[in-house]
Amino acid sequence: MIVTVTLNAAVDKAYVIEELKKGEVMRVIRCTNTPGGKGLNVARVIKSCGEEVLATGFLGGHTGAYVKDMLDEQQVPNDFFYTSGETRACINILESDGTSTELLEPGEPVSQEAVDGFIRKYEQIIASSNVVTMSGSVSAGVDTDIYARLIEMAKAKGKKVIMDTSGVLLKNGVQAGPTMIKPNRDEIEALLGIKVQNRLEVIEGAKKLQSMGIDFVVVSLGAEGALVVTKDAVYHGQPPKIKTVNTVGSGDSMVAAFAVGLERGYEVEEMLRYAVAVSAANTLTMATGSFRTEDMERIYKDVVVTRL
Template identity: 50%
Template sequence: MITTVTLNASIDKAYYMEKAIKNGEVMRVSRCRNSAGGKGLNVARVVQLCHEEVLATGLVGGYNGQYLESLLKAEGISFEFGHVLGETRSCINILDPQYGSTEYLEPGCCVTKDEEKEYIKLFQEIVKKSDIVTLSGSVPQGLSADIYQKMIEIVKNENKEVILDTSGVYLKEGLLAKPTMVKPNKEEMEMLFDTEINTIEEVIHYAQKIAQMGIQYVVVSLGADGAILVMENQVLHARPPVIQPVNTVGCGDSMVAAFAVALQRKYPPKEALTFSVAVATANALSPETGSFEMQQCESIFNQVKIKEIEEGEYICH
């Protein structure tokens, strides 16, 4: 079973506008769509579409938390959340013809130390029945800076595999526990190493630095250029076919989900990377976040070009 963790879950509200937004005026929404939000929940949706058993966990609270669980139940996604006294946040995405997408993201309620301890106890029990665990996204106020590090250590102590997809101090602290895989993007690596990254050579260079920390798989998404997989002694670059993207939101989460599925199925690295890029590309063709058509994915899989990068082929200056 694959378990997905979303510590800072949300009710995602998409507001569809017929007219461009005008500041300071009353604007009427033509259509509204509510969904259970958070990076880990996008991962859970994609795992379910891949026909693998999945369990969503994390923290929820208040009426919004109850509503989020009801939305997941309607989708047929199994869940086992820790409950807090605070209210689960809402995140609003305004889509209008002039500006496109404008997002307003609440920070999330404050979680107490006792609530953190209670959730860690629940998480320990969930890990025992899991094979792969994914840890995704931001963290609500009040949780320890090393929360992901603690959770990775719990997973590894049970000899299970764990994927980390986060940023900032939570990525830095999480790396100390050596997760099986991490999926930083260019901006997250720039923050991690306090540097500017401008070329694919530099992407590989800094991904190798992460791999040298004891990380088995470092996957870096390159958008339309696919993704790089860096391992201790091997670098792979997978390029998808050229497409006209419909919605790129959630492509990173789709890549995490696909790699978790690949680990569950014990795919070799080349097949795992090809599958991950195919699923992420298929997600970009869907108007919904964390969704794809399997037939499209299979077609893209056969068109992905994968290349092993030899040492010295890309030289970092």
């Protein structure tokens, strides 16, 4: 089983409009609500991949109840710690030319009592899992070493851990040696205190991070796929050219697919091919963290994996 951790869940609202104009009343053509927060996107995609998953983290208030209702309707198993604060909402405004504008609420503060309660729940939940993912931001009131603590707890039980976050959460979490991280160029620069100018320097930065005790460092390249740096090699997975509809959630879809690959014991090249295909397939749907199996299977055949 794969456990996904979301410590700042949300209701994700996708608003489709013709054109965003500042200071004007805008008519929304279509609105789609989904259970949000990066970890819930990951959970939804893992389920679509056909693997057993359990979503956990914090939920609260009426919005939190709505998130749980949507997850239950989607048949995504979940076991959250409930707080007194209201779960946030996040809005993605999608224009007809493909422009995406995101408005992300910060989330209400969480008490130390709630954090302690979640950690006790987490320790019980991961006992029956093989892979744990932890994604995104955390609510106010949660210490910035939380992911490091959760990683250490999972590793002590022999679990594989994927961490996908940024800023001080990423910096602290890396020290605990997760199995996999997925930094972008800016995050590599921040972690190492360097400037990254080109693909070669991205790879060199990822190698430095890998040498810190991380088995796999994944760097997403957008439409050009992704890199995976291991102790012994560097791989590039390149998807075929496709016409994207909505790129939001494609990074979370990649994390989900890597988690599935770890769960299934895939070799690194097969894991990368699968992750690139799932991520690319996600861009062909309006829903965040969603893909059609037929899209993924078609793309999978045309993904090119090269050892650099």
